[in-house]
Amino acid sequence: MVALRLFWAEAGGLPADDRGLAYGDGLFETIRMAGQKGVLLSRHLERMVRDARRLGIKVSRQELATVCTQAGQRFAERFNDQDWVLKLTLTRGAGGRGYRPDPGMAPNLLVSASPMPPAADASGVMVDFSRVPLTVNPLLAGIKSLSRLEQVMAAAELGSALFEVIMSDSDGNLVEGTRTNLLLRKNDTWITPPSACLAVAGVLRQWLLERLRQSGQAVFERPLTVPDVLGSECQGLFLLNSVLGIVPVRTIAGHDLPVDGVLATIFNPLELLE
Amino acid sequence: MVALRLFWAEAGGLPADDRGLAYGDGLFETIRMAGQKGVLLSRHLERMVRDARRLGIKVSRQELATVCTQAGQRFAERFNDQDWVLKLTLTRGAGGRGYRPDPGMAPNLLVSASPMPPAADASGVMVDFSRVPLTVNPLLAGIKSLSRLEQVMAAAELGSALFEVIMSDSDGNLVEGTRTNLLLRKNDTWITPPSACLAVAGVLRQWLLERLRQSGQAVFERPLTVPDVLGSECQGLFLLNSVLGIVPVRTIAGHDLPVDGVLATIFNPLELLE
Structure with a gap:
């Protein structure tokens, strides 16, 4: 060494x-x-x-x-x-x-x-779909590397009103935000894109998946589609970032999403200090 | 400004x-x-x-x-x-x-x-196929950006004998080396991957394509396949780098390729000083 x-x-x-x-x-x-x-x-x-x-x-x-x-x-x-x-x-x-x-x-x-950056609005944030496609090299998937030009280009789309833009892969699946992982609630289960597809595999995402599974909830790691998010079965979309916490999405590309506080009580930074 | x-x-x-x-x-x-x-x-x-x-x-x-x-x-x-x-x-x-x-x-x-880095062997160099896949974001294609971790990971495969490794896209098409663009001679024509697919669109590549076309030679920008390179119709594979010049490949993954000096006389750095 x-x-x-x-x-x-x-x-x-x-x-x-x-x-x-x-x-x-x-x-x-x-x-x-x-x-x-x-x-x-x-x-x-x-x-x-x-x-x-x-x-x-x-x-x-x-x-x-x-x-x-x-x-x-x-x-x-x-x-x-x-x-x-x-x-x-x-x-x-x-x-x-x-x-x-x-x-x-x-x-x-x-x-x-x-x-600390400005806190997200706990009542939900406004996001959009990014026009910048996300390409993830299988060999580098999940690695929070310094080669982040795609995220910069996507973040350039953020105006003052938008909290985040969601990037998609070449198949049109939603993968992640520029600085957040995604978690969707649908049919009383949780869905998140699999780590092998992610540009950055966040530590809050991993912690939260473990916590949800420990509490007996159904968590599926599978591709997340636009219909998953915009469909009537969507019970909420959450953005995950270890500094900003768990952020509910109120509006995506002009579509209102249901916002509930189900996750707000799970993540308490003060309890996770080491 | x-x-x-x-x-x-x-x-x-x-x-x-x-x-x-x-x-x-x-x-x-x-x-x-x-x-x-x-x-x-x-x-x-x-x-x-x-x-x-x-x-x-x-x-x-x-x-x-x-x-x-x-x-x-x-x-x-x-x-x-x-x-x-x-x-x-x-x-x-x-x-x-x-x-x-x-x-x-x-x-x-x-x-x-x-x-200057060490000069390439003018009689031809030894290369291999890279195990690192190349992913090119369409929005960033060709840009010689600072986000180059894929090229670093591929270059880690270089031993002392190998001059270069050739990276492929997810379809298996050969795209470019870690620091070189590719030009193949086949059936008395020239073939090079199109610029929209490239991680880095080299200045020597662009200069050379123009020069070849000006001299009336047939140049095709299309995906380059492994059979193109290993097939019997291959008349030579060249690596292009504006510092190192036009470098013929003598051996790729253990397969001998024909080497001729057809391009050696075209690129003379001394004539291109500005």
Whole structure:
């Protein structure tokens, strides 16, 4: 294991030849923090370690956990009693010959803190279908990598009124928002696109699916269609993001959806601090 | 037009919150230089300006041309009489709220110089088929963006013997190498995958297609199949890269291909300096 190189964003950026900038060759996590503790922190760290391994980037959970502790000590006071967001950007490292990664490279970790984004309207948000198609490489499915230009292009469609746009695959199935996973309630069951199709497999999605199954509810991971959402059997569409929480959709592309608070009581960030 | 912010790589990297690092939200060009002049320089600049416009990044050709002149003056002596490589990394800029781009953002341009990579064996190189599938978003086709993790993963398959691996789309059609476009000779015609399917539409490819057509040769832009390459009618497969030139393939996945020098005399970097 080559020790990672730690960079605090307030002290400057990564080296000019870092591969994260050059090729999107890395990963990131954004973690909701309350004081020095993080919501679903261990799941965030586990995802980063697992996906780093998929990319051949060598980092240990212990290294990341140590950095999170340091970040908590460093930043918590700055935000007083407000929640804040910890961002970890892990890259394969600096240099190398073109695209080809050097297996001996020391990864770089950039750490930054920022205020919480504006909260979503708990009574439901307005979303639309994105005109940007989503393409997911099977080898990279679910990985929260730094190669996110599709999400940027889709997010450019967001006006001030829209909270999110929903991206579809080439078959027209709804896959995910730019920054959220999808969960639909239909016929008293839950439906979410399977993780093998996802651009980013969110930690809140995984936690919520487990929680719903533990409580005996039926959860299906299968392609989600436009008729699923717009049809009369739809009982609600929810957007999942570990920082923003579980956000009900009130209107999609001008169609009103039923909004109920069934999930609002399930996810309580304060109970998930680690 | 918001003026771009210029960064020389030798003086440090981009700001910590640059969107090129955060989301692969930008573009790059690598230009073969001889002294203060660049091979196919105007095509490189035109591609960057055109693709920046597709992404909504505001930059002018004149701004880029000025930077290239400055770079030539700054770096040419360092490489004596050796050719060198000028790299321009253009990002949407620093900051913003998540993926969503701010239309008023000033782009960042990082400029670096490096020695030429090792030349390819003019008698032909050894390549293989990549196990990494290539997925091309129709909206981003051909754009030499910073979101290049697929190419990194494919390049990880390169051993010391392999010059390149060829990536295929989900239909099994051969699309391009990690850093090269493909051109096949068959039945005395030329075949290359259409630009709408390409991850990166190379400037050498475009120049070469025009040159071949000008000389009255038949050029077809259509999907390229494995049987096209391995069949007995194949008269040669060429890899195209504006820095490395036109590289004939001698062996692909253990199959010998015919190698002739038909293209070797067409591309002379010295004649294309601007």
